[in-house]
Amino acid sequence: CGGGCGSGGPPTIGSVLVGTVKSYSAVKGFGFLVHPDISQDIFFQDIGIAMELRTSDLAGTAMSFELIRAADGKAQARALKPVPAGMGTSTPPSPGTMAMGMMGGGGCCGTHPGMMGKGMGMTGMGMGMGMGMGMGMGMMMMMGGKGMMPGMMPGMMPGKGKPVVRNHGVSGHRKSYALVWRVDMRDRYGITQVIFPKQGADEAGLKRYSESVNLGREFVVKVTGKVVERSNKNKQRDTGDIEVVADSLDVLNASQTPPFKIEDATDAQEETRMKYRYLDIRRNPLKEALLLRNKVTRIVRDHLNDLQFCEIETPVLIKSTPEGARDFVVPSRMNPGQFYALPQSPQTFKQLLMVGGMDRYFQIVKCFRDEELRADRQPEFTQIDCEMSFVSQEDILNVFEHMIKKLFKEVIGHEFPSFPRMEYSEAMDRFGIDKPDTRFDMELVDITGCSKGFSFKIFDDAEIVLGMCCKGLGEWSSKKIKDLEKKATGQEVGATAMVWMKYDKDGSFDCSAKKFFTETQYKAWVEKANVLPGGCVPGDLLVIIAGPKLKTQEAMGKFRHLMGTELGLRSKGFNALWVVNFPMLEWDDEAERFTAKHHPFTSPWTEDIEQMTSLDKKDQRLNDVRANAYDMVINGVEVGGGSIRIHNRELQAKVFEVLGFTKEEAQEQFGFLMGAFDYGAPPHGGLAFGLDRLCTILGGKTSIRDYIAFPKNNMGRDTMINSPSEITPVQLAELSIATAVKAKEASPAAPAPSGDYPAEKGVLRTS
Amino acid sequence: CGGGCGSGGPPTIGSVLVGTVKSYSAVKGFGFLVHPDISQDIFFQDIGIAMELRTSDLAGTAMSFELIRAADGKAQARALKPVPAGMGTSTPPSPGTMAMGMMGGGGCCGTHPGMMGKGMGMTGMGMGMGMGMGMGMGMMMMMGGKGMMPGMMPGMMPGKGKPVVRNHGVSGHRKSYALVWRVDMRDRYGITQVIFPKQGADEAGLKRYSESVNLGREFVVKVTGKVVERSNKNKQRDTGDIEVVADSLDVLNASQTPPFKIEDATDAQEETRMKYRYLDIRRNPLKEALLLRNKVTRIVRDHLNDLQFCEIETPVLIKSTPEGARDFVVPSRMNPGQFYALPQSPQTFKQLLMVGGMDRYFQIVKCFRDEELRADRQPEFTQIDCEMSFVSQEDILNVFEHMIKKLFKEVIGHEFPSFPRMEYSEAMDRFGIDKPDTRFDMELVDITGCSKGFSFKIFDDAEIVLGMCCKGLGEWSSKKIKDLEKKATGQEVGATAMVWMKYDKDGSFDCSAKKFFTETQYKAWVEKANVLPGGCVPGDLLVIIAGPKLKTQEAMGKFRHLMGTELGLRSKGFNALWVVNFPMLEWDDEAERFTAKHHPFTSPWTEDIEQMTSLDKKDQRLNDVRANAYDMVINGVEVGGGSIRIHNRELQAKVFEVLGFTKEEAQEQFGFLMGAFDYGAPPHGGLAFGLDRLCTILGGKTSIRDYIAFPKNNMGRDTMINSPSEITPVQLAELSIATAVKAKEASPAAPAPSGDYPAEKGVLRTS
Known part of the structure; x- marks a missing residue:
């Protein structure tokens, strides 16, 4: 391992390694590095390299670099720094210590080459933190003997301690708490466990231990220390393989107990969260x-x-x-x-x-x-x-x-397929709305032609009679169907009345207007429904509303969206x-x-x-x-x-x-x-x-x-x-x-x- | 010439050429093309290539491409299109016709390969238009038999005529106007001359000719035509090497005579320009x-x-x-x-x-x-x-x-050197302002110590006495120096009084307060001034004001800026x-x-x-x-x-x-x-x-x-x-x-x- 986790195996994302520049073009603005443990050439861009190096011929130069995952999922290098003689790939730093690749960033690395390597007695490592859909580049949190800041940037001054907003993790007690105090430190890029050992600590260490015990939630602290491999790895956390043994601790700002816990899931009222928005923003979501x-x-x-x-x-x-x-x-x-x-x-x-x-x-x-x-x-x-x-x-x-x-x-x-194009009139006819949710079928069934003339006044007087097939709802109890009627005629949908036709599993029919209609009509309706995607089969329920065309389409459109939500049809995927x-x-x-x-x-x-x-x-x-x-x-x-x-x-x-x-x-x-x-x-x-x-x-x-x-x-x-x-x-x-x-x-x-x-x-x- | 200008020599920026892909990595998102007339490999990025081509192994494929100038000044390729068999680099299109590389853009090029090349009888070319400090990429204006739009983009439908805002150029009359009508067409990317021949024209051509004669300034027209080399090239214009022989003309919108001429230099009042801002924006500046x-x-x-x-x-x-x-x-x-x-x-x-x-x-x-x-x-x-x-x-x-x-x-x-850092107090002492223009010297000379105690009340009562050396103004007439005094005591500067000391070319001194001071003092003042950059030498004029420290510094700071403007010292370069x-x-x-x-x-x-x-x-x-x-x-x-x-x-x-x-x-x-x-x-x-x-x-x-x-x-x-x-x-x-x-x-x-x-x-x- 050329740096990083201190254990064997291929280098992990976030490691700081030392490699050799294979090629670089200042005109093109990119180049490639090689590293003995990585089979492919490692791509890097100008942004990852100090300004003053960009015109040089770099091929053959030994460089420390940080291994990141690019947007395409492949490894790339960034934060390239020239490595002093004797620090090339042939003599990687020993496990547990490493070249501090990010210190000082591009802008000033040329002036501080001596700050890298064992000579400074620094230890530390980069910890790759998956950012999910956050920033495209995996961002680093780094800690070191001289301290540094997350993703230090060109021109930034080295020599600052890496301070992070910390979150004192009190979830669970362990026996080892008598011997060591564990603290979770949070910043924008993730959470890292920091330990303050008691056993075997010198006087300063004992002082740090007792200070750490008194740290409260949301205190802002600056910690420096050594990165070590964790014995009990936390697979839930991107940084769960390592922890930091603190060798300094400064409280930069104390905190009162926040009005709600800064955790992914919160039961705080939205009102509270809005009032303390700056705390809510600390939550991952x-x-x-x-x-x-x-x-x-x-x-x-x-x-x-x-x-x-x-x-x-x-x-x-x-x-x-x-x-x-x-x-x-x-x-x-x-x-x-x-x-x-x-x-x-x-x-x-x-x-x-x-x-x-x-x-x-x-x-x-x-x-x-x-x-x-x-x-x-x-x-x-x-x-x-x-x-x-x-x-x-x-x-x-x-x-x-x-x-x-x-x-x-x-x-x-x-990945979307081509977006279908739908005329407004077609959208209204099929879905009763000009912004249809096409993740589910339940299209509107026009049964006007086969439902008039049966002395059922509601249908006879209507400009249009529209059905909609609800899959599987033929099984529903009378009470649930009653509730459905209430929904249809409620404020949200606004239909004057709802008729239903149940297509039983056994193939028989029932209808709330059965005084007026017979199986002949039911079958005609089903036939109309079966022309559309999804169709209408035994076990389904056909709901029907009637009235003026636009109003009825719109009501059915709203009913459809409501049912889509209720039946859980709208939750998955994307339809455009x-x-x-x-x-x-x-x-x-x-x-x-x-x-x-x-x-x-x-x-x-x-x-x-x-x-x-x-x-x-x-x-x-x-x-x-x-x-x-x-x-x-x-x-x-x-x-x-x-x-x-x-x-x-x-x-x-x-x-x-x-x-x-x-x-x-x-x-x-x-x-x-x-x-x-x-x-x-x-x-x-x-x-x-x-x-x-x-x-x-x-x-x-x-x-x-x-x-x-x-x-x-x-x-x-x-x-x-x-x-x-x-x-x-x-x-x-x-x-x-x-x-x-x-x-x-x-x-x-x-x-x-x-x-x-x-x-x-x-x-x-x-x- | 593999396309483009139709003349010999190396391909020019803006040409559409046909080359062969040397390498391409869909993961990295870029690749290189080779072209027989270009010695270096030509870089291209994903953005320049249709989506559906990005996963293929493209090496060895013949592609038409547009030659552009990247931000670094080097040639790059964009608008890559696969070239049908027989259209590869070995058989470049003959001068005067070319592959229509931009038609349809990335998104649909795959579906229209047949639209490129001679088979369609299309002619046209890309015209590189230097954009100065405008867009980083040289943008194209293109015209062709089937028509197209500037920089057509992925997914855009081909087959539309390229219409441009046109500006009827009536500057100058030429004999040839009897035989041909010339029209300058302007769009965001530049101006192109379009010609409507009369001599030898068929019926439609004669109709076009007379329509073109009636075109007014700022008419919006759609023109298609053939690109030809101009006999009388216009070196002032990026597109001056070519012109377009129109074969169709549509007026999309007529225009009234604008309230001012849409030209780089305008004598229109700002009031008029503000009211017709949409016309002002058509002007290059x-x-x-x-x-x-x-x-x-x-x-x-x-x-x-x-x-x-x-x-x-x-x-x-x-x-x-x-x-x-x-x-x-x-x-x-x-x-x-x-x-x-x-x-x-x-x-x-x-x-x-x-x-x-x-x-x-x-x-x-x-x-x-x-x-x-x-x-x-x-x-x-x-x-x-x-x-x-x-x-x-x-x-x-x-x-x-x-x-x-x-x-x-x-x-x-x-390219800036490192920015100097200056304490606020130093800025006030040296320049009398907290935002000094350091493009010129004329620093403030503190002569308090050698100008008090000579019974000159203005100085004796002052907290500070400040001089400023104006280079060469020792030559100025009394009248001009009088004007200077007015400036110093005017509203803009606000000094209560100004004293001057003239250091003559012959080494003698003169002073507006010579009743009180002698050569000893003058020499002491000059000595103070000579410690500063620029110094004070024979031929210079030392202007002096006195009073409370901050007020006097500020007044002299304003005076300095005023003089900097007046003497033309502030016009060149950048100082940060x-x-x-x-x-x-x-x-x-x-x-x-x-x-x-x-x-x-x-x-x-x-x-x-x-x-x-x-x-x-x-x-x-x-x-x-x-x-x-x-x-x-x-x-x-x-x-x-x-x-x-x-x-x-x-x-x-x-x-x-x-x-x-x-x-x-x-x-x-x-x-x-x-x-x-x-x-x-x-x-x-x-x-x-x-x-x-x-x-x-x-x-x-x-x-x-x-x-x-x-x-x-x-x-x-x-x-x-x-x-x-x-x-x-x-x-x-x-x-x-x-x-x-x-x-x-x-x-x-x-x-x-x-x-x-x-x-x-x-x-x-x-x-």
């Missing part, structure tokens, strides 16, 4: 969520930059659009009585960038909506916002499907698809006018434009105008969406007209955009992904709050910093505003839109 | 500024991520701190009468992340200050915000000096340094108390802490407490700054006390932070860079507005979208606020702090 998020943005940025997308920051202080979803506003001190708004999306700015010739734009950007909050909504959220010029829908779908595939592969190793060609317009009963289903900058399909010539707001043909819009749906969640945009003034003006804007209103609110179209706007389109949501799906969780470092609660409050809060009269006066708080009326805030917050649909309210 | 900014953030992110820094988003809706610089606030609808504030920096959140164990944080993040605006200030600006645990000042300086060096090298090829160990506290005459010079979370040097035991606010010893703080200064601009933070409650509480907070105020405003310190906060520190300013310096400009896509004017207005603007009564009511605009009083807004906006000092007002 949150820490890993933040690391995953960083990895996601890094991959996205690299990918898009490599495709010549240019990240451009758009303003945060913009203009309020009364027509839109509710804006957060910011009073302007310099312009009394006037307000900025925080962007619901950078929509118009990215379009102006296209007009400006920046043909591929992206931005990972905070957006804001002052709407009611839920588990997957926050007042501030983050979008991966993208736009391209000279593209068709097909181009956008291909480019971003590729990006998402790459993301899932690199972050969690999941594109839903395309949404309706352009949506009738708003309350406002008695059409609104834009996506947003008013979305282009209709060229062949549908002429259907918009009619300005009779009730013209049925307006309902049929298709938008050139698309959503990416994964596991029933809309992770992204976008559209091809309008790029000329005439069409944009016509769309505003259809939406009920007067010419003056359109000019006042969006005149700058239509003005820009006068100067040669290229055809363009794009989309936006919800980053919080994407990370949540990648991490296999359901609450976006787990992927946001400092989220707000469902009243929009940050309970940790106690915000929002009152401001001073001086501030109010400077801003030319006054508060006008009325005695709290039970004013129900405007109902939140029914869907999740749409990634890119923040410009105009869609309901 | 702005386009390149945005590309540079993208490059800067990319390098910074890569660098910090490679060092295991984790980018974490902190909230934008936070809490207002009345003590701070003026906050922008956001009324909370859900919490009537309460307000969020927009962050002046993520200071407290990044500290909480350190408490949370995320030991290396960074974020490129928007920050906000509601202060008066200038050329280098915007209400919203962007920081590169960084924090680390377990570090000393030395660590921070080393890590971030390394980062900035790397940035300057990679973006503009500038660290200024360290600022005073912790600063006496505020108006508030009659100390304020924090950096911010109240900055740690004093340990050895100075005991000087803070006195709470007598006028105790002189408080002035001498040094902060563990540091600024990075480049060319006299503070590009970044930070400090080691306080990490325990006691010291933090004491600092708040010294700053005049009551216990209750401290608890109310920063209780969450001090509370976090109770649970084991590690020692930590960090800094922040002003991204806008950093880009401005890298780009060699002076106004940060040139590096912001959509900046605001000096009244905080976005004149393009006309924001801020009034909001509706409904919005005001929902937010429980009312506007309270008074008849405009001539209320002078609080004077802006004298310095530039500090990158990280946004938490408490410092003056």
Whole structure:
């Protein structure tokens, strides 16, 4: 063993070894090392080597290096340091001591070659800690006689003790506690056991022993010591093969007893965890969520930059659009009585960038909506916002499907097949929702044709009769089926009534409306169901609801999702698809006018434009105008969406007209955009992904709050910093505003839109 | 020539060539190609090759590829495509036609191999366009018989015409215009000349010719055609060797005549350019500024991520701190009468992340200050915000000096030597400012000791007498020197009086206070000046001001910068340094108390802490407490700054006390932070860079507005979208606020702090 664990066998990841440079090219920025115990050449990159070495001819040079696992799972080398004469591969350091490869990092290693090796009496080792889906590179925690810091970096000063946030592990008592005190030390990169021996200790050692016994949970300490092989290895832990025998201990900061235990699983209320978010972040699940998020943005940025997308920051202080979803506003001190708004999306700015010739734009950007909050909504959220010029829908779908595939592969190793494309109308017909969870079947069965005319008024009066086959529920008791009916007619689903038809194991039928129907109808229904995936076989239950088409589809869609959750069909794997060609317009009963289903900058399909010539707001043909819009749906969640945009003034003006804007209103609110179209706007389109949501799906969780470092609660409050809060009269006066708080009326805030917050649909309210 | 320019000689950057894969490793993610005309192996990376090819054994395969220039200046290959049989290196396409290497990009090339080569009758070529400091990779604009798009990407659909924003070049008339119409087409990647021949054209060609004559400036068109070598090459233009003979022309969008010409140099007022920012962005200087900014953030992110820094988003809706610089606030609808504030920096959140164990944080993040605006200030600006645990000042300086060096090298090829470190007190003594421009000498000469006691009251009464030697100004006329005096006593410098001493070429002296002084004193002054770099020799002019120490140093510092500008000493090159160990506290005459010079979370040097035991606010010893703080200064601009933070409650509480907070105020405003310190906060520190300013310096400009896509004017207005603007009564009511605009009083807004906006000092007002 050329260093590392001190035991025999091949070198382990995290070891610091000494090898010989086989080749290196400063131009290419990488090279290879050889090591007697490793059969393959070991790749290294510039980043792993000090700046001043990068121009030299290194071939043949003996170098200490740290063995890491690269993203592809293969061994690589990093933290290369030249080894002084006599320290080459032929004379590796003896087990138990080692070259301190990481000390000082690249930037200063050249000036401290003498610090490596036995001469300094240092001991220590690198411990590879699997980071799971965290950082791509296995990160090191290192301890040594002179001390050092995790992953020391170019230019960093050596000679500091490696201090780590430590967690005093009191889980279980062992006999040996009388002779030795064991302490678990935690930092971002993992947990390491440190021991303070009593038996055989000198005076300083005895002092350290008693100090260590008094260490409390969450104390911050600096420890130096020797790394030794553990006699009782802990296979549960990446660092379980070793422990550190301390030879110094400094308490850098004491800690009160935290309000909850800093462990992976916690029974603390979310309220407590939010208030002490800085403690919650010490827990692995949150820490890993933040690391995953960083990895996601890094991959996205690299990918898009490599495709010549240019990240451009758009303003945060913009203009309020009364027509839109509710804006957060910011009073302007310099312009009394006037307000900025925080962007619901950078929509118009990215379009102006296209007009400006920046043909591929992206931005990972905070957006804001002052709407009611839920588990997957926050007042501030983050979008991966993208736009391209000279593209068709097909181009956008291909480019971003590729990006998402790459993301899932690199972050969690999941390989997607090609994403199916589904027309909006097909999604509604088959799943009753525009973001179907296609991980399970249970498609909607249209039995309208074979269920009318049997004097059953509910069906006879209905525009559509929809069934859905629940696998195996034919076995359910009457009581459970009764509960099912309650669910169907409850608030969450909203059906007026539910009929069921039981297909018994023995092949017989039963039905809650058996007064009206016979086996002939049952068999016809089953036949319809059997055309669809999954079908309907003995033992299944067909649930049926009826009514107006859209309302009934939507109710069944919700029922399907509910059942999918309840029957545990939604938990495994990933299913992705594109839903395309949404309706352009949506009738708003309350406002008695059409609104834009996506947003008013979305282009209709060229062949549908002429259907918009009619300005009779009730013209049925307006309902049929298709938008050139698309959503990416994964596991029933809309992770992204976008559209091809309008790029000329005439069409944009016509769309505003259809939406009920007067010419003056359109000019006042969006005149700058239509003005820009006068100067040669290229055809363009794009989309936006919800980053919080994407990370949540990648991490296999359901609450976006787990992927946001400092989220707000469902009243929009940050309970940790106690915000929002009152401001001073001086501030109010400077801003030319006054508060006008009325005695709290039970004013129900405007109902939140029914869907999740749409990634890119923040410009105009869609309901 | 294996493709490309159609002429002889070695292949040029941007050519599409056909070569053979020498080696490729899917694990390593790169490989090498060989080409008969290129002596070295040509490196390529995964990104340049279709996904489905990455696992194959490619060695020996003939591939078409595009020759690009990598960041290191060497040739690389990208857009690799397998070449059908008979298209290998042994049979390169004949000049004038070529393999369409970029068509379809990686994702779909495998399915369209037949689309490449002569079989399709396509012609076209890649044109290398030097991007200067723009994107790292030379980007291609391509045109072909089937059409394509710039840098088509994986998964993108082929078969689309390559449309580009075009600029009808009407500069100059040539005879040939009767026979051919020439049109310059512009896109993000450059300008290409397209020709529409009349002579010998068929009917369609004649139609195209007359259409092309009618094209106006800024029309957006789609053109396909053949690339040919130009007879009259334009050496000024990267694409000047070729032109495109159009065989189709579609007008995608017409344009009105723009309000100013879209050319590199413009005489348009900034007001007009701001209003039509989307047109201004089409101009090269702005386009390149945005590309540079993208490059800067990319390098910074890569660098910090490679060092295991984790980018974490902190909230934008936070809490207002009345003590701070003026906050922008956001009324909370859900919490009537309460307000969020927009962050002046993520200071407290990044500290909480350190408490949370995320030991290396960074974020490129928007920050906000509601202060008066200038050329280098915007209400919203962007920081590169960084924090680390377990570090000393030395660590921070080393890590971030390394980062900035790397940035300057990679973006503009500038190599910095090590940054000198200068104590704050030394900076004040030598340059009269805490951010000295060290590109020129003109250091302050302390002549107090040899200028008092000569009955010259101004000097005798002064705490300090400071000279500054202006090289060569001894030659200046009396009138010019008179003007100099006016400058010294003007508002910008603010000295009460200026004395001058002229050291004539002939060795004689003259002085504006010659009634009091003789050659003995003049020689003593010169002697003092000659100790400093530059010295004072015959022909020079010594300007002298006197008064209280700090005020006089500051005045002379401003005078020095003014003269540096005026004498043209500040224009060339880059000088960087660290200024360290600022005073912790600063006496505020108006508030009659100390304020924090950096911010109240900055740690004093340990050895100075005991000087803070006195709470007598006028105790002189408080002035001498040094902060563990540091600024990075480049060319006299503070590009970044930070400090080691306080990490325990006691010291933090004491600092708040010294700053005049009551216990209750401290608890109310920063209780969450001090509370976090109770649970084991590690020692930590960090800094922040002003991204806008950093880009401005890298780009060699002076106004940060040139590096912001959509900046605001000096009244905080976005004149393009006309924001801020009034909001509706409904919005005001929902937010429980009312506007309270008074008849405009001539209320002078609080004077802006004298310095530039500090990158990280946004938490408490410092003056």
